[in-house]
Amino acid sequence: EAGVTQFPSHSVIEKGQTVTLRCDPISGHDNLYWYRRVMGKEIKFLLHFVKESKQDESGMPNNRFLAERTGGTYSTLKVQPAELEDSGVYFCASSQDRRRQGSYNEQFFGPGTRLTVL
Amino acid sequence: DAKTTQPPSMDCAEGRAANLPCNHSTISGNEYVYWYRQIHSQGPQYIIHGLKNNETNEMASLIITEDRKSSTLILPHATLRDTAVYYCIVRGYTGTASKLTFGTGTRLQVTL
Numbered sequence: 001e002a003g004v005t006q007f008p009s010h011s012v013i014e015k016g017q018t019v020t021l022r023c024d025p026i027s028g029h030d031n032l033y034w035y036r037r038v039m040g041k042e043i044k045f046l047l048h049f050v051k052e053s054k055q056d057e058s059g060m061p062n063n064r065f066l067a068e069r070t071g072g073t074y075s076t077l078k079v080q081p082a083e084l085e086d087s088g089v090y091f092c093a094s095s096q097d098r099r100r101q102g103s104y105n106e107q108f109f110g111p112g113t114r115l116t117v118l
Numbered sequence: 119d120a121k122t123t124q125p126p127s128m129d130c131a132e133g134r135a136a137n138l139p140c141n142h143s144t145i146s147g148n149e150y151v152y153w154y155r156q157i158h159s160q161g162p163q164y165i166i167h168g169l170k171n172n173e174t175n176e177m178a179s180l181i182i183t184e185d186r187k188s189s190t191l192i193l194p195h196a197t198l199r200d201t202a203v204y205y206c207i208v209r210g211y212t213g214t215a216s217k218l219t220f221g222t223g224t225r226l227q228v229t230l
Contacts, residue, residue, distance in 0.1 A: 045217035091161050109161025
């Protein structure tokens with residue numbers, strides 16, 4: 001079974017440019033999460049999709065960040081325009097339907113996208 | 119979600135047991151203790167979770183005190199590949215439908 005994949009693995013852009021990160025969750029996982037770690041800080045939650053709907057977007061830092069999950073499969077996270085403080089590693093995670101019984105339904109994380117804004 | 123406190127770093131000799139403590143004195147009755155780890159340059163990885171009974175799986179054991187105010191993650195035979203940052207997370211059991219709140223974790227260094 002393929003794990004969570006993220007693209008690109010690294011991205012270097014200049015301040016003011018736009019970057020789009022992509023996450024492909026594990027097939028069949030309805031729940032998709034975005035997290036990020038900025039330099040020297042803890043991993044922070046950004047938002048949570050259930051299928052194509054945003055369940056919780058309380059962690060989105062500002063309106064320069066736009067997440068989508070059209071069709072409930074892969075998700076994109078766009079940063080426009082990028083600022084220096086957006087540099088960090090962006091993680092995507094997915095998990096199964098919460099109603100599945102008998103298991104915790106752990107979150108499976110991708111390897112992350114390292115974003116550098118110059 | 120309850121706040122957790124972990125030592126910033128620990129060392130362990132390869133082949134020995136690694137015991138990673140976590141304090142969660144404000145944990146409430148319906149909150150679980152979860153452990154994740156992040157190996158360098160990888161995404162976080164689930165290890166184990168528990169409510170009040172001790173738990174064991176193929177990766178580790180979780181010992182939760184009777185008052186549930188603290189817990190210990192035990193890696194019975196640490197290897198170099200267990201070098202990672204370990205996160206203790208406390209939250210209510212909602213299946214999959216909620217975020218994980220990561221703290222600073224414990225950086226475990228396994229040495230020869």
